[in-house]
Every structure is written in structure tokens, then in C-alpha cells.
Amino acid sequence: MAIVVQRQVILPWRQVIRIAFNSLKVRLFRSVITTITLALAIAFVAYTWSGYAMLNSLWPAADPDLQRIVLAKGYEPVGDQFGSSPKDRWLMFLSLLVAVVGIVNAQLMAVTERFREIGTFKCLGALNSFVVRIFVLEAMYQGFFGGLAGGLTGITFSTLSLGAKFGRPIFSNWPPAQMLFILSWACLLAVILSLLGVIYPALVAARMQPAVALRSEQ
């Protein structure tokens, strides 16, 4: 008797990328909400960190009067560095915590509300790896754009707020290289956290029996 069962082919990345991108585009409203949640969390991190970068850049160039004003506003350098006092460390930790919780939660929700779709994909012959790849790609797109938007927002706001407090010297001593560094970190952080939030529920969903995934409420 002839051969009965063969092995499913693995979908080329090109197709997976296309499907993931379309899925984001069509669900634009939902994906923008997720991305904004991500961006806000990252904005807080970028705001805190870029503030210290500007103060560190300003401090050596500032005249004693300005240095007094900075200290009077409650900023405390340790040695000559801002951002390493216990209070600052606590703030940085807090900003990271907000980002982790916000992003992981947003991605978790985004996957669980799509269990039925995952079940359908599997009925049509999707491999588990396809399901995981779709979500990983979507999370990476969202992480990157959310990180970029959040990073830019955070840096802009902290520049404006310090500029309002200390005036021109903030702008003339603005450290572009460090800001770029912070922006890159913000993007990377957003991508990593976004993946972290998506990977567990995506793995669980991908491994479910299709019948079980299909039963879940939409």
C-alpha cells in the first residue's frame, strides 16, 4: 500500500514575516495600544537615565552658581557622578520595574486573546514553531518601535524639564553620544522585555492541542 503520512514542511521565514507584519497592520489599533504601553514604560526609563546623563555632562562645565542651583534642586552627586546615590538607584530600579511589568502584561494579554486563532492555525497545518515565530516577530516589531518612540519621548521630556530648571547650559552641554547610547539601550530593552512577555504564553499556546485552544473564549 502507498505511503500514508509525510512530514509537514517548515514555512520559509519570508512567509512568516509577511503574515506577522500583516497581522500587526490589520490589528493596527490593538497593536498600537500594546506598542504605546511599551513606549510609556520605556519613556520612564529613558527619562530617568537621560536626566542623569545631562547632569553629568553639565556638572564639570557649570560655574559654582549653577552647581549650587543643581544641588538646591535636590540632585546629589556621589563623587562627581549623578545617578549613583541610593535614591537615584532606587528611581532607576523603579523605572525598570514599571517597564517590565507594563510590557510583559501587555504582551501576555495580546497572546491569550488570540488562543482561538492559534487553534485555527494548528488545524490548518501550522507547526508549533510557526505559531511561536509569528508571536516572536510581532513582539520584536512592537518592541523596536515602542522602544524607539518611548526612548525619544523620554529624552525629549527630560531635556525640556532640565532645560526649564537650569536654562541654556543644559542645551549647550547636551551629550549626543550618550543620548544615542540610551536610545539604543531603550530599544534593546523594549525588544527583550517584549519577547519575555510573549514567549511563555506563545509556547504554551503553540503546544496546546488544537481542540483545547479552539475552546477558549475569544
Place this chain on the structure above:
Amino acid sequence: MEAQVNSLRPSEPQGGPAQPHNVVRLTEVTKVFKMGNNVVEALKGINLSIRAGEYLSIMGPSGSGKSTLFNMIGALDKPTTGRVFIDEVDVSQLDAYELAWLRCRKIGYIFQTFNLIQVMTAIENVTLPMIFAGMSRDEYMEKGLKNLALVGLADRYDHKPSELSGGQQQRVAIARALANDPAIVLADEPTGNLDLTTGEEIIVLLKKLSTERGVTIISATHDIKMLNVSDRVVWIRDGRIDRLEEREKLRISIGEVA
């Protein structure tokens, strides 16, 4: 193709060419759902052979286990005990790649709730199984449009499910189920969410597939009209097969009902 061939062979010798072989066979299949202290025995030992090319209806009251049986036959869930054979291959012996291939190529699924991918258009839904099967874009677009034409929706190819009526969505689902020319089409209450006439149209369409293409149709249903087109009807009650009727006998028992 030859290189990818799997070593799995039928576990039983086939009958002569005159006899249609069993495209699906279940032996002592049980399914138990445990939820906390609650244990539900949805299937309590099902033995059933389904012949290639037949139109089989599964009838039974709500909660009798039709959908559970549907999931077992379609390899969408694992039985608690017992075995399911598709083309005489034991489904429990298949790895993930083989199972995906089976769901992609051998079986087409139709659900009461349609289960179209909401964010995809009709043509994208229909071509998805072909993309999973590794077809090229030209091939799958051509075949996808052909399948949509078959169910009378060629002009709606670019519509999302939300822009289609229930009957139209179910037609798209049928076109999708036929994507890779499956030997088996499994339907779980395909007319359950449709009005009478639309439901009838869907039944006619399924019957046409069975007679013209020799596709094996297995359909769980509440719909009495489904009986007229069935070759056999399995009545299940409380997780067991109550009776199994051939077409000729059916006339009589429907007569009794009416």
C-alpha cells in the same frame, strides 16, 4: 517527494480494490475530562469504522459527545485511552510534523462557529493551508480563487469575515477545508449557526463534494435534513454509540419520527 517519504505503513493489510477501505477507524476510544474534582466521561468506548467516500452523520443530543468525537477523529485532541487510525495509521504514533501534515493535507475541518481568521480576507483564509503545504504564490492564488468560485464566492475574495454573512463565512470555511484536496472533510454542526435555507445550501454543497469528488464527509449535527443525504448515521448518547443505521433503514426510522 520520495526522499521525504515516511516509513509508516498501514498496520493491517488492505482489502481488495472492490472493498472501500476504512479511512478512519476508532477502537475503544474513551475521553475523560478532569476539572478539579469534576470528572466527565465524554466518550465511553467508541468503536467505529468509516469507509472511504461515505457521507456519515453523527447525531445525538447536546452534550452526548459529538464534538469530542469530532476532535478525536480529526486528530485535534488525544483520546484518554483507545486508538484512532487514519488510513490505518495509528495517529498516536505520529510526531508533530506528521500530525501537522495530516491536518493540512488529509483532513479539512468545518466548524459551527466557522473559525475563520478574522484579520484575513476570504482568499487569505482559503490559501493559508496551501501556504502551509509549501505551494508557490501563483499556484495557491489560482487554486484559492477556484475554490472560492466553487462555493459561489469568487467576487467576495477580498472581503474580511466581518463583512460576510454567516452563510458566506461558512462557504469560505468550506473552500478553505478543500484547500489541499483532503480525503476527509470533518464538519462539526456546520449548519448550527445558519438559518434553514442557508443550512440547506451548505448540506447540498457537502453532498456534492461527496458524490463528485469522492470525499469522505463526516458531520456531527442536530439537523434532521442532514439525514436525507447521509449514507450512514451514527447515533450517540451519553458517550456511547447507540445505533448505526444504513441509508435504506434510515428512511424507515425517519418515517417513524415524522
